[in-house]
Amino acid sequence: MSSYTLKINKQTFQIDAEPDTPLLWVLRDRLQLTGTKFGCGIAQCGACTVHLNGVPIRSCVTPVSSVSGEVTTIEGLSSGSGLHPLQQAWVEHDVPQCGYCQAGQIMTAAALLADNASPSDDDIDRALAGNFCRCGTYIRIREAVHTAATYYNAAAEGSL
Amino acid sequence: MSRLDVNRRGFLTASGLVGGGLMLQMTLPRPALANELPIMVGSKPLNPYVSITSDGQITIYSSIPEMGQGINTSLPMIIAEELGARWEDVSVVVAETDAARYGLQGAGGSTSLAQNYQKMREMGASAREMMLSAAAEFLEVRRDELEVRESTVVHSSGESLTFGQLAAAAVRQPIPDPEQLSFRDPRTYTLIGKRIGAVDNVAISTGDAKFGIDVEIPGMKYASYTRCPRRGGTVQRFNEAEIRSLPGVLDAFIVEPDTRAGISAYFVNGLPELQGGVAIVGDDTWSVFRAKQKLKIEWDESNASSDSWQDLIEFARQTGPEAGGKVLKDDGGVDAALLDPANRTAEGLYQCAFVAHLCMEPMNCTVDYRVGKDGESDRMEIWMPSQYPFQVQELAKNMLGMPPEKIRVHSTRMGGAFGRRAIHDFAAEAIMISKISGVPVKLTWTREDDIHNDYFRAASFQYMKGAVSSDGRLTALDQHYVGVSHNGKAPTGSKLFGREFTLTGLDNSRVRHSYKDIITACGNWRAPSSNTNAFVEQSFIHELAVVADRDHVEFLIELMGERRWLDPGNRSALNTGRAIDCIERAAAEAGWGRDMPPDTALGLAFYFCHQGHVAQVAEVTVDEQRRFRVNKVTVAVDVGPIINMSGALGQVQGSIIDGLSAMAMQKITVEGGVIQEDNLDDYPVLRIASAPDVDVHFIQSDNPPTGLGEPALPPLAPAVTNAIFKVTGERIRTLPLSDEGYQLV
Numbered sequence: 001m002s003s004y005t006l007k008i009n010k011q012t013f014q015i016d017a018e019p020d021t022p023l024l025w026v027l028r029d030r031l032q033l034t035g036t037k038f039g040c041g042i043a044q045c046g047a048c049t050v051h052l053n054g055v056p057i058r059s060c061v062t063p064v065s066s067v068s069g070e071v072t073t074i075e076g077l078s079s080g081s082g083l084h085p086l087q088q089a090w091v092e093h094d095v096p097q098c099g100y101c102q103a104g105q106i107m108t109a110a111a112l113l114a115d116n117a118s119p120s121d122d123d124i125d126r127a128l129a130g131n132f133c134r135c136g137t138y139i140r141i142r143e144a145v146h147t148a149a150t151y152y153n154a155a156a157e158g159s160l
Numbered sequence: 161m162s163r164l165d166v167n168r169r170g171f172l173t174a175s176g177l178v179g180g181g182l183m184l185q186m187t188l189p190r191p192a193l194a195n196e197l198p199i200m201v202g203s204k205p206l207n208p209y210v211s212i213t214s215d216g217q218i219t220i221y222s223s224i225p226e227m228g229q230g231i232n233t234s235l236p237m238i239i240a241e242e243l244g245a246r247w248e249d250v251s252v253v254v255a256e257t258d259a260a261r262y263g264l265q266g267a268g269g270s271t272s273l274a275q276n277y278q279k280m281r282e283m284g285a286s287a288r289e290m291m292l293s294a295a296a297e298f299l300e301v302r303r304d305e306l307e308v309r310e311s312t313v314v315h316s317s318g319e320s321l322t323f324g325q326l327a328a329a330a331v332r333q334p335i336p337d338p339e340q341l342s343f344r345d346p347r348t349y350t351l352i353g354k355r356i357g358a359v360d361n362v363a364i365s366t367g368d369a370k371f372g373i374d375v376e377i378p379g380m381k382y383a384s385y386t387r388c389p390r391r392g393g394t395v396q397r398f399n400e401a402e403i404r405s406l407p408g409v410l411d412a413f414i415v416e417p418d419t420r421a422g423i424s425a426y427f428v429n430g431l432p433e434l435q436g437g438v439a440i441v442g443d444d445t446w447s448v449f450r451a452k453q454k455l456k457i458e459w460d461e462s463n464a465s466s467d468s469w470q471d472l473i474e475f476a477r478q479t480g481p482e483a484g485g486k487v488l489k490d491d492g493g494v495d496a497a498l499l500d501p502a503n504r505t506a507e508g509l510y511q512c513a514f515v516a517h518l519c520m521e522p523m524n525c526t527v528d529y530r531v532g533k534d535g536e537s538d539r540m541e542i543w544m545p546s547q548y549p550f551q552v553q554e555l556a557k558n559m560l561g562m563p564p565e566k567i568r569v570h571s572t573r574m575g576g577a578f579g580r581r582a583i584h585d586f587a588a589e590a591i592m593i594s595k596i597s598g599v600p601v602k603l604t605w606t607r608e609d610d611i612h613n614d615y616f617r618a619a620s621f622q623y624m625k626g627a628v629s630s631d632g633r634l635t636a637l638d639q640h641y642v643g644v645s646h647n648g649k650a651p652t653g654s655k656l657f658g659r660e661f662t663l664t665g666l667d668n669s670r671v672r673h674s675y676k677d678i679i680t681a682c683g684n685w686r687a688p689s690s691n692t693n694a695f696v697e698q699s700f701i702h703e704l705a706v707v708a709d710r711d712h713v714e715f716l717i718e719l720m721g722e723r724r725w726l727d728p729g730n731r732s733a734l735n736t737g738r739a740i741d742c743i744e745r746a747a748a749e750a751g752w753g754r755d756m757p758p759d760t761a762l763g764l765a766f767y768f769c770h771q772g773h774v775a776q777v778a779e780v781t782v783d784e785q786r787r788f789r790v791n792k793v794t795v796a797v798d799v800g801p802i803i804n805m806s807g808a809l810g811q812v813q814g815s816i817i818d819g820l821s822a823m824a825m826q827k828i829t830v831e832g833g834v835i836q837e838d839n840l841d842d843y844p845v846l847r848i849a850s851a852p853d854v855d856v857h858f859i860q861s862d863n864p865p866t867g868l869g870e871p872a873l874p875p876l877a878p879a880v881t882n883a884i885f886k887v888t889g890e891r892i893r894t895l896p897l898s899d900e901g902y903q904l905v
Contacts, residue, residue, distance in 0.1 A: 001407065018407050025446035029382065034374035035367015037575070038445070039520055040607040044840035047520060074367035087365040094357040094806045097814055098228030099364035100371060100520035100575030125849035132840065134520045134576050135228050136817025138851035140810065
């Protein structure tokens with residue numbers, strides 16, 4: 001058991017954990033940040049996606065001992081009190097069905113939009129290739145990412 | 161008055177006696193973006209589904225488990241419509257599991273909407289009448305001078321009172337007689353048929369939505385469970401001391417199998433639902449998952465599965481097309497028609513693999529088992545993501561003799577279900593782990609547990625033979641289903657019914673079936689039976705259309721014959737007129753017959769199941785390396801009037817993508833009793849880049865609305881393979897297509 005200081009969603013947490021404990025289970029079982037989901041445990045489904053220093057990572061295969069920097073989870077994605085543009089677009093396009101994979105989809109998409117504010121369908125498909133949705137909401141995911149991109153760009157131009 | 165009506169009356173009457181504040185379990189955000197909790201304290205419901213507070217907040221209770229089918233939105237919409245509520249004023253709250261108050265709280269077979277539609281209308285209309293009565297009393301005017309709109313009762317003079325202003329007076333009004341209720345003219349609907357976003361969307365998109373796996377209760381510990389790789393094996397001993405010494409591990413013990421745990425009331429699967437295994441209890445999920453990897457278990461495999469996919473294929477081959485099998489239906493004349501030299505014939509052996517459910521949320525269950533003190537009997541509280549949560553009471557009664565009133569069941573949101581969460585082996589395990597360990601536990605399955613211990617879509621084989629006459633009409637069909645059974649019983653999804661439409665409208669048809677007992681568990685998988693039978697039937701009809709040198713659309717419509725209910729008097733049966741309308745609409749919208757590049761073609765299929773009529777035309781491009789892409793699927797659906805247009809469209813899009821994923825690449829194999837696939841690295845699934853365009857056309861006939869969780873899935877596979885045939889000339893009779901060397905791109 002070792003002690004770790006984690007910066008998550010702009011808050012600092014001190015936790016004791018075995019070094020090999022995946023970040024996923026620290027978030028879920030220790031910090032009750034259950035928006036990040038367990039899907040496969042082998043980095044194949046994307047449900048556990050969080051940002052580490054802005055980069056999307058699979059928290060199910062990321063040992064807590066290797067985490068250095070700022071972690072952002074779905075709970076911390078929106079910086080203000082309202083919804084993040086992607087969350088807003090997800091609601092407007094009525095994307096979720098069962099909803100279990102959607103936090104991971106949104107976190108991956110958020111990293112894409114941070115890099116590429118006007119992604120094509122191909123860009124979206126490439127970025128989200130690792131996020132599985134068993135309900136098959138892919139069509140609306142694509143639409144929602146495009147809509148969110150317009151919000152990003154409007155915000156960048158100061159009109160939102 | 162019919163018995164049903166008496167029950168409805170009793171339901172409404174009883175409900176007026178029950179106070180509020182009993183049922184808050186999980187709050188969902190309002191349809192708008194507000195996040196306040198509904199104010200329930202001090203309010204009194206108008207009936208079990210509707211409560212209105214003096215601040216104008218309307219709470220509607222959702223009583224059916226949500227698995228992504230959108231039921232938390234569609235059923236409350238029906239109530240809100242009849243009530244005259246403005247949707248922005250509505251909060252939806254998940255109801256407790258309470259049969260006395262809500263009746264059957266289960267979700268499966270695409271039945272939730274059909275079974276609850278009328279009840280929801282009555283609940284909304286009844287609450288509306290109480291608002292009107294209160295307003296008439298308040299304003300001292302006649303009832304017929306009042307009308308309801310936008311959460312307000314308006315008098316012909318223009319005077320109006322809001323629902324909030326009327327709330328306190330409304331609950332004192334007599335409960336309306338259900339026989340006297342009137343319903344809105346659909347032409348005046350403001351909600352039904354519109355695109356309404358799911359009420360849970362904000363919670364899901366922000367990570368706030370609570371699934372079963374997110375449950376946390378005071379004092380809770382975490383559990384893993386390890387069963388024999390060969391189903392049916394039991395534990396002799398394991399490295400208990402070593403496991404107990406691992407970090408974070410609190411307890412480890414053997415759980416014996418229990419054959420009484422099988423639930424027989426709804427789903428016959430012939431298998432015990434509690435497999436023997438080793439439970440590990442610990443401080444967090446990771447500790448018990450890691451310890452699970454260190455288990456060394458000596459199994460008693462004397463009764464364990466030796467199932468083999470290769471043996472099953474061999475069995476199907478040996479069973480052969482010619483003889484044997486139990487006859488399910490035989491009109492006579494089949495052999496003569498097949499041998500008649502004037503007829504043209506086709507034949508083939510179809511094969512469908514086992515498929516896993518792969519719900520995004522792995523199976524889990526949280527149980528707080530409390531030993532009774534001072535002679536009191538034991539009791540427990542259960543949190544479970546389940547399609548039929550109330551059934552756990554029957555399970556506990558069978559296993560433990562615990563009476564239902566000692567069990568409190570909380571139904572949680574499900575991260576997908578697709579039929580898997582109709583079976584409660586995970587609950588049986590969690591109950592025993594909490595009971596034995598003496599602490600509240602959350603049992604979480606790993607993805608490997610989830611795949612290895614699934615109740616798969618049953619594998620099946622079908623020998624098909626058919627004859628068309630010299631004038632190109634179908635004259636005979638011979639079908640031999642070779643499937644799997646458990647202890648002599650065919651599990652759900654492992655059969656033909658003999659009343660498929662092709663067999664009903666023909667003079668010469670014969671259906672036989674043969675079964676091989678296996679231990680590998682099979683069960684309900686989205687559109688059970690239909691998802692494989694549609695592939696076989698609709699592919700083979702295309703084979704016969706080709707043999708007859710007929711246009712597929714024309715041939716299929718001709719098979720439907722005159723417009724009629726196929727089972728006279730049964731309005732849940734296939735209606736050939738509705739079928740024809742769907743086929744014609746899908747073909748027209750897809751541009752059937754238009755010029756295509758040589759590597760691209762349109763394939764057609766129609767299927768009827770779960771009271772839904774669905775035709776699909778798939779546009780598919782195939783290259784020289786057998787890589788195929790489904791560019792677009794055009795769909796015509798008749799499930800009666802659509803309640804939530806957005807939800808309905810989502811179900812069809814999802815069904816097509818799910819159907820494509822399964823038919824293209826999904827296959828579970830078993831050898832030596834061991835499931836060969838473990839996780840998503842060796843069990844591929846469709847990813848976003850392969851998602852086709854989906855163009856949906858709803859034919860909103862005047863039939864009562866029925867469900868859409870399943871009926872749009874079955875036609876997809878044959879629509880795609882029929883298109884591939886038109887490009888390549890290769891008839892695909894095997895699912896998944898990856899077994900035939902085809903790769904979805």
